[in-house]
């Protein structure tokens with residue numbers, strides 16, 4: 001048991017993984033990509049049944065999943081108190097007695113993700129923990145505020161202490177085929193981030209087709225995205241497996257062609273432990289173990305942690321706790 005947990009939760013040494021610097025816009029490449037929707041859907045339909053992990057392996061994978069969560073609160077009624085509670089949860093996401101029973105030392109979530117106004121609260125609540133604060137930005141979730149204000153918002157968030165910036169792209173650039181505008185926008189966002197890492201939220205539920213998702217993924221990577229992320233969590237359709245397969249394969253193509261590894265963040269609507277396991281096995285199948293580390297994979301999720309805790313408690317005690325006992329996250 002101990003070795004299974006250790007094997008799946010170990011952090012690989014990150015020997016100076018270079019940041020994706022981006023490249024010139026290569027429209028021939030981006031416009032040449034196709035997405036065979038029925039083949040993609042067929043492949044995804046087989047995933048949940050085919051790759052189930054059980055017992056100790058399942059506990060190990062669930063602990064791993066926790067270390068990959070961007071623990072998120074993005075509500076209009078967020079308060080400093082709620083953000084501080086969320087940060088306490090990020091520092092200690094699993095009860096000490098459960099960790100002990102699983103032979104595990106302390107773990108944390110991958111990051112805490114908040115709106116700009118909550119950055120300073122989160123940074124101070126996470127002080128000394130090494131957990132980065134991610135801020136959604138650029139007029140999240142619509143991305144329709146004036147361009148100079150979107151750049152200024154990024155700069156303010158970096159100044160306030162955010163180490164990761166989750167930007168939203170202009171969906172209209174994709175829907176109108178204005179790929180140059182998408183590239184220029186993403187490049188400007190990346191520059192405004194400076195040393196902070198930038199996640200490009202594609203809002204895939206609003207891009208119309210899987211082919212658009214593939215093209216937008218490539219163009220954002222060409223413009224220097226460190227991560228590509230599915231959704232804001234506010235679209236009517238958020239993270240899905242077909243969209244994930246398309247984005248993950250774009251990441252693979254980009255790595256094969258440029259040598260740079262770009263991260264992946266499915267976000268929105270991922271609230272069940274069993275769904276997290278399917279995403280992890282998809283990453284492992286398509287990209288390999290290197291992409292199961294927090295510098296290359298995150299779940300954007302506000303309630304996934306609660307379900308994972310329930311499953312871990314069941315694993316240890318044989319009983320499920322009531323959902324209300326895990327109300328936060």
Ligand SMILES: O=C[C@H](O)COP(=O)(O)O
Nearest residue numbers: 233267268269300301302
């Ligand atoms: O980026 C994270 C998402 O906004 C979280 O969405 P969720 O509340 O559906 O988990």
